[in-house]
Amino acid sequence: MNIKSILRKYTSVSLMMRIFIGLIIGVILGLVAPRLTGVGILGRIFVSALKGIAPVLVAVLVISSIAKAGRGLGRRFTSLIFIYLLSTFIAAVCAVVGSFLSPVTLPLGEAYEGTQVASGAGSLGDVFTNMLTGMVGNPIGAIVNANYIAILFWSIILGIALRTTASKATVQVVHDLSDVVSRVVKWVIQFAPFGIMGLVFTTVSESGLAVFTTYGHLLLLLVGCMLANTLIFNPLISFFMLKKNPYPLLFTCLKESGLQAFFTRSSAANIPINMALCKKLGLDEDFYSVSIPLGATINMDGAAVTITVFSLAVAHTLGVEVSFASALFLGVIATLGACGASGVAGGSLLLIPMACSFFGIGNDVAMQAVAIGFIIGVVQDSVETALNSSGDAFFTATAEHYDRRKNLK
Numbered sequence: 001m002n003i004k005s006i007l008r009k010y011t012s013v014s015l016m017m018r019i020f021i022g023l024i025i026g027v028i029l030g031l032v033a034p035r036l037t038g039v040g041i042l043g044r045i046f047v048s049a050l051k052g053i054a055p056v057l058v059a060v061l062v063i064s065s066i067a068k069a070g071r072g073l074g075r076r077f078t079s080l081i082f083i084y085l086l087s088t089f090i091a092a093v094c095a096v097v098g099s100f101l102s103p104v105t106l107p108l109g110e111a112y113e114g115t116q117v118a119s120g121a122g123s124l125g126d127v128f129t130n131m132l133t134g135m136v137g138n139p140i141g142a143i144v145n146a147n148y149i150a151i152l153f154w155s156i157i158l159g160i161a162l163r164t165t166a167s168k169a170t171v172q173v174v175h176d177l178s179d180v181v182s183r184v185v186k187w188v189i190q191f192a193p194f195g196i197m198g199l200v201f202t203t204v205s206e207s208g209l210a211v212f213t214t215y216g217h218l219l220l221l222l223v224g225c226m227l228a229n230t231l232i233f234n235p236l237i238s239f240f241m242l243k244k245n246p247y248p249l250l251f252t253c254l255k256e257s258g259l260q261a262f263f264t265r266s267s268a269a270n271i272p273i274n275m276a277l278c279k280k281l282g283l284d285e286d287f288y289s290v291s292i293p294l295g296a297t298i299n300m301d302g303a304a305v306t307i308t309v310f311s312l313a314v315a316h317t318l319g320v321e322v323s324f325a326s327a328l329f330l331g332v333i334a335t336l337g338a339c340g341a342s343g344v345a346g347g348s349l350l351l352i353p354m355a356c357s358f359f360g361i362g363n364d365v366a367m368q369a370v371a372i373g374f375i376i377g378v379v380q381d382s383v384e385t386a387l388n389s390s391g392d393a394f395f396t397a398t399a400e401h402y403d404r405r406k407n408l409k
Helices: 003-012 015-032 037-068 073-101 122-135 139-145 148-165 170-189 191-207 210-214 216-242 248-266 267-280 285-298 301-318 326-340 347-359 361-374 377-408
Strands: none
Touching: 015 191, 015 248, 015 347, 037 139, 037 170, 037 191, 037 248, 037 285, 037 347, 073 216, 073 285, 073 326, 073 377, 122 148, 122 285, 139 148, 148 170, 148 285, 170 347, 191 248, 210 267, 210 285, 216 248, 216 301, 248 267, 248 377, 267 285, 267 377, 285 361, 285 377, 301 326, 301 347, 301 361, 301 377, 361 377
């Protein structure tokens, strides 16, 4: 049997079925043979491959889409940005309500001083200053470092320049290049079952189930708020816009985007997967090639939940009185901070000190909460990424269907 026939049989099985099989094998190997470290390497290779190709894919797709975009995209983006920000704020409010109904106490000052974490973000002004200066950074460096704010900015500028000055032949060359990169991404995604197997093996063999017992209350609050946003509030936003049942679309996005994002724990790595999902849903490539990386930057529901829950938990642990109005304002800070600093290494956890400073809580104490966040990150970050990334595709489809619905009137 030659390689072509093997690949043909391999791809004849649905990708989701292959991923499910890889997931089960990863769990079994993680429990039975946790020292079989070679399996875990497959997960790191898969995530590294997606992270490596994603910045190039975003750059060429955005440039190509802007260069040949038709009219009407501006209206869609207005609706989409509104949805992204509204959803993120609702997630923060959900976290506020959950924290007041079921306040969490953190074991601060215990054995977390030795945990190595990066320094947190400064004030909200610092966050946006970093975002704006990073946006106009070197475009080649942006691709190398996966700085999606800068990639979007320069790709839009280059796309506009191509649209106004370049010949049709030049625009076609850029479009062909985007097709080539998209084909490479499809090849990488075909190996997702092996990557998921390696990622699940690493998680099970290293963490097991202990993380659920030590930080059960905190995890229940975090995951509960994220699930409420995913299964209740996001579908409500879509329903009010489209006036039809949003759950078939939601479950498709969760199955084909959220599941893989849960295991890769990287919004950047999931950008190509979301692109492929949008194409499968029949959406406009000119629209989703920009909306998906934009969502990976500003659609941060899970991050807003994490920042809000941890900040209020620290305040509750220290006995700081927090009014409901102050907590709601914290939700606004969490929303803006999550959007503005989405490219910071360490994600939402490093914004906890910024939010804690709103209650007068010092950086030393807040960073202990960040350390706890890294400990439970195997669960918290997985659910957060699944919520954020599946929401990018879900709301992209919602915005496009809303635009089509308006045009039919």
